[in-house]
Amino acid sequence: MRNRNGTFGVAVKLSENSGLALWHGVLVAGLRGDLPDLTTRQQALLLHVYLSPPPHTVRGLAATLNMSKPAVTRALDRLGRLDFVRRKRDEADKRNILVQRTVKGAVFLREFAELVARTAADIPTDTAAG
Amino acid sequence: MRNRNGTFGVAVKLSENSGLALWHGVLVAGLRGDLPDLTTRQQALLLHVYLSPPPHTVRGLAATLNMSKPAVTRALDRLGRLDFVRRKRDEADKRNILVQRTVKGAVFLREFAELVARTAADIPTDTAAG
DNA sequence: AGGCTTTGTTGCGGAACCGGAACGGTACCT
């Protein structure tokens, strides 16, 4: 079965109500936990850097994430302070900044992924087939 | 099969990587769309009101969502301005205010749920069993 | 009635965020 993004695989089955419940559970668990609370844009940026193929430039991120360049710069500042992401000058074109992953960022995302999976496991499927 | 929350049903199967991909996809789609961008706490509050059984008081919400009372009040102000939620004095104990759902809020949440489901459908399962 | 507790709201200072515009640094082009 071919998915819309062009890859192959079995689609994740998730009914609408389950999706809401999942989102709810993860958000609440996130607020309880001591993880740093990131802005929606910061979250999106972080995930995008880790889940989309490089290279990631400021301008590119701003375009695909639909935010202004200054917003991207500031988000990188914050994520950099948290050591979740790192800036590196592009030696080929020294105007560009390449956003790179870090070990600490990978650890954080793995923990977050476990939180999502754990939350999902607690949600009963209402109409299952989605 | 009994879930941790006490209800019955088949658990949502979601591998860790799929969870991250889902979160990423929804966040990015949300930034692109014209939906009002709510704070993490505002999202959590809204979802909690709609997915958890009433009654919902300010103090109760503050406790379960782990945020200060003023933060709840202001979140209610914003969600109320958006007509996603409504305040109602508790006639039994006039100190309390009961947070109630609205039609517009329900519509918004349904659209959001569809977005989640649609995004999930595009994610190939990597190791399927979660 | 008087005092005490509880509930939600508001004031206040501080911090974070956003977008538009201006800026320095780099690349390209003639």
Added chain:
DNA sequence: AGGTACCGTTCCGGTTCCGCAACAAAGCCT
């Protein structure tokens, strides 16, 4: 070398958010 285009950052003004503390209103209790 000079001019132009592009990239990321910084500056600026305005908005939003947060928590703590103080507050009015309502209940409770003797």
